[in-house]
Amino acid sequence: MDGRTRRWAGHREARRLELVDAAVVAIEQHGPDVTTEQIAAQAGVSRPGLYRHFEGKDDLQAAIAARSVERLVAELEPVWRPSGRPREMLERAIAAHLRWLSEHANVYKYLKRNSLPTGDDSVETASTNVRSVVSAHVAEMLVDGSLGAEMPPASAHPLAYGLVGMVDAAAAHWLDEPHGALVEHLGAQLTEACWAVIRVTVGAVVIDALDRVGAETG
Template sequence: MTEEIPDDAPVDGRAARWAGHREARRLELVDAAVAAIGEHGPEVTTEQIAARAGVSRPGLYRHFEGRDDLQSAIAARSVERLVHVLEPVWRPSGRPFEMLAKALRAHLGWLEANANVYRYLKRTSFGTGGESATTNVRATVAEHVAGMLIDGSLGAEIAPPVAHPLAFGLVGMVDSASAHWLDAPHGATRDQLATQLTEACWAVIRVTVGPVDP
């Protein structure tokens, strides 16, 4: 039988290993929950998540402080995965227009492959502040984009007071258009939308900062 470590036990090697085991198990359950959402959609039930994880409903909640904690963990994991997909974009290489196109293709590819997860995030709070998970995704990505605008990675060095509103505006436009396309594509393919959004974002950047070498 596995030895239980009391919450108030001294932090020694045994307690640290136990904490690491619990964290690893929690992550496994979160990944199972994300898979269940992908299979069953944003209306997924706790029972379906538990079944996907191979545990009982009470067994699932032994690792989370209620449904809100589980939802927050799912949101955090999904944000982490999307940022990982976009990670190569944060290490600039190539011409600015090509980098922008690459980032948008990666975003739309993730969105299309994880449509049900994205729909789940739209209705889920992130953390304890009541912020929606998709709002957190937009903020995370926009901060990265602002950094690239400031350091000149996208063709011109832009002052922070201009770069941050521009970045959040661009990300908001892309997110809104992508979400609409996901639910009502109107015949547009992913590549067509990526091209349209790339050209639109590039036009906004040029209007804001003047001529930029693509």
């Protein structure tokens, strides 16, 4: 690829990203049922002009999902660098996740509605599934000892996906039907539930030891 071709490819990619960011703004404004016409209007292009940069609606949805997950991971960056007591780390992680969901509720609902299958209708791609991305990060942290103790993958992955799945399901229901609960109350409730599961899985003796270490290094 010569320099001119690379510059053109870079320009097209930059333009595509601008359109994706405009689509996210449109979703925030109009909700998860946003139309392609509303996205195009926000981007300042015609509908055909929008699709000159995407291979159809599925490609556009996948790009929006990937961009949203990228932003979520960036906003949760402090969570991926844990310090302090294990329970405090869990509390911060859940609070950060819930804060993102509550601040970007329309985008989250859009992602839930438009996750794309990988070929098997029961499986969703990580790029279109916030839960999968966060779960993978948590599992990696459990395996490599970032949370204070190394766990075998056979235990770490089910635990991570189970905990994140519980938080995600509870948050999704809360967004639709809060029943008067504040996000802080939901976070406290989920922290207690997740902590109980972790203590059972890892063992109270190990948790107590990690807690002492966290108090010294936090």
